[in-house]
Amino acid sequence: MSKVLVLNASYEPLNITTWRRAVVLLLKGKAEQLEYQQHYVYSEFPVPTVIRLRYYVRVPYREIPLTRRNILERDDHTCQYCSYKGDSLTLDHVIPRSRGGQDIWENLVSACVRCNVNKGNRTPAEASMPLRTQPRRPYSSLHFEVARYVKSGRNPEWKKYAIGI
Numbered sequence: 001m002s003k004v005l006v007l008n009a010s011y012e013p014l015n016i017t018t019w020r021r022a023v024v025l026l027l028k029g030k031a032e033q034l035e036y037q038q039h040y041v042y043s044e045f046p047v048p049t050v051i052r053l054r055y056y057v058r059v060p061y062r063e064i065p066l067t068r069r070n071i072l073e074r075d076d077h078t079c080q081y082c083s084y085k086g087d088s089l090t091l092d093h094v095i096p097r098s099r100g101g102q103d104i105w106e107n108l109v110s111a112c113v114r115c116n117v118n119k120g121n122r123t124p125a126e127a128s129m130p131l132r133t134q135p136r137r138p139y140s141s142l143h144f145e146v147a148r149y150v151k152s153g154r155n156p157e158w159k160k161y162a163i164g165i
Helices: 019-027 068-074 113-119 142-152 156-161
Strands: 003-007 013-018 031-042 045-053 089-093 108-112
Touching: 003 019, 003 142, 003 156, 013 019, 013 142, 019 031, 019 045, 045 156, 068 089, 068 108, 068 142, 089 113, 108 113, 142 156
Parallel strands: 003 045
Antiparallel strands: 003 013, 031 045, 089 108
8 A cells, every 4th residue: 555644733744654554543533534545445434645633743843954965855866957867966055155155955956067067156147057946945854755755656645735845
């Protein structure tokens, strides 16, 4: 079967769980079913794909570390200038460090070696190399996992609950 997206009472993604655990939460009345598949657990009980908890669960905020791996994952391992997908990707500062650019989520993007060299010590506007997407900080650590499922096409119904994907 498949995985199930668990939403908090406020409709924000909270977790990804197995369909069995989701069915238990539904049967105990702790969650409600929002989306489901055409497969059935029982004759009248479809397998859920998205459930929402009936009560709010407070989740402590954890900042996602700014690492090369996380930036490449955020950018889907794609050059943000020419859309090249491959192994030889580097990190590029949108505003170069020599001009005061910082090492922050909003200033770092993945770039292929060719685009990084062509851009050089200029901004994207000066180099006439517009960014494909504007860099931003991911919303949560769950963001990467939900994005992977949505982009793979396995669970397209998750897209409306996944913020910023």
